[in-house]
Amino acid sequence: MNDPILIWGAGAIGGILGAYLARAGVPVLMVDIVEAHARTCSTTGLTIEGPVEQFTQVIPCVTLEQLEGQFSRIILAVKAQATEGALAQLLPHLTADGYVVSAQNGLNERVIAQHVGAERTIGAFVNYGADWTEAGRILFGNRGAVVIGEIDGTIQPRTRELYELLQIFEPDAVLSEDIWAYLWGKLGYGAMLFATALSMDSMTANFADPTRGPxxxxxxxxxxxxxxxxxxxxxxxxxxxxxxxxxxxxxVAAQTSLANLAEFNSKTAKTHTGIYRDLAVRKRKTEVDPQVGVVAQIAASHGIETPLLSRLVTLIHDIEEGRREMSSETFHELTKVLA
Structure with a gap:
């Protein structure tokens, strides 16, 4: 495959992947909805900054209106709630034998498979810390786990090719025969991260607070x-x-894991989640429905009650719609559920 890798969404996740691949000489084209960001990436370059590494890389980047041609490899890196809309836009640009990789949070592989076919869907798990700060600038706060895998558990030549490409960015990347195991693990961690965004406190402060532990x-x-x-x-x-x-x-085991999460997050320049930034900085909707809400729906199909997850979704919506402020009091609305 000689066509460029198309990265759909040049934000915190897609932008960093694109910068590292382009710097290594891999042909890359990015698509983004922010015209100023696309223009900056293509001209003066995308600046990656933070404690991990700092560099500026020129990467071809266009808006949807400017995109032409078809591509055999598309990495989808948009917010989970934008997945269906993005798929409708990218399908005309996907070759008949091409595939889509989900570099997102949640279970978006299920949605992608419904639109392009399971055989043309590949899963990815990413846990590195990054924030889009302004047009042409992304904070790379810390390294984290990166995993690639086919959703049917096989390992194919294309999976190995992707794995080698991801190693350019993350040398410790993992090629897995069970990508769902990592995606569901991230959902558990992600639910806790949504809870940390109920207040103004950092991830570390939340994980280290014994009153929030339960x-x-x-x-x-x-x-x-x-x-x-x-x-x-x-x-x-x-x-x-x-x-x-x-x-x-x-x-004791659960409390030990919380302590380990506090330790891991204490070492990043990204002190707060992207969820926090959506609520406090960018004033926009979060991924709470396709990440947390969907788990509650799946649980219900098994007859499992999820009072905490359901309450968390409501509290995030309250903040999104201005009915509540981000505060420790809002966090402890979750604690009341336990009582």
């Missing part, structure tokens, strides 16, 4: 219970130990 642990337990019902055995990463939140796990 609610955080409860959220992860609801997700892990659902994963087990789905026949998934979630994998650990970056301090998050799914086994510590399984039904038969002890409170």
């Amino acid at each position: 609610a955080l642990i409860g959220l992860a337990r609801e997700v892990m219970r659902t994963a087990v019902a789905e026949g998934v055995d979630p994998k650990p990463f970056n301090g998050f130990d799914p086994a510590a939140f399984l039904p038969d796990a002890s409170d």
Whole structure:
């Protein structure tokens, strides 16, 4: 395949991937909805900054209106709630034998497979810390786990090719025969991250606060219970130990995982989640429905109750719509559920 890799969404995730691949000489084209960002990336270059590495890389980047041609490899890196809209736009640009890789949070591989076919869908798991700060600038706060895998559990030549490309960015990337195990693990961790965005406090402060521990642990337990019902055995990463939140796990194991997450997040320049930035800085909708809400829906299909996840979705919506402020009091609305 000699055509460029098309990265659909040049924000925190897609922009960093594009910058590293382009710097290594891999042909890349990015698409973004922010015209100023696309123009800057293509002219003076995209600046990656932060403690991991700092460099500026010129990368061809266009808006949707400027995009022409078809591509055999498309990396989808948009917000989860934008997945269906993006798929409708990218399908005319996907070759008949091409595939789409989801470099997103959530279970978007399921949505992508419905639109392009399961055989043309590849899963990816990313946990590095990054923030889009302004047009042409992205903060690379910390390295984190990166995993690639086919959604049917096979390993194909195209999967190995992608794995080698991801190693350009993350030398410790993993080629997995069970990408769903990582995606469900991220959902458990992600539910806790949404809870940290209920207040103005950092991720580390949330994970280290013993008064918030019970609610955080409860959220992860609801997700892990659902994963087990789905026949998934979630994998650990970056301090998050799914086994510590399984039904038969002890409170001590769960508290140890929280301590490990506090330690991991204490070392990043990205002190708050992208969810926090959506609410406090960019004043826009979060991914709470396709990330947290969808787990509650899947749980319900198994007859599993998820009072904490359901309350979390409501609280995030309250903040999005101006009915509540981000505060410790809002966080402890979750704690009240446990009572």
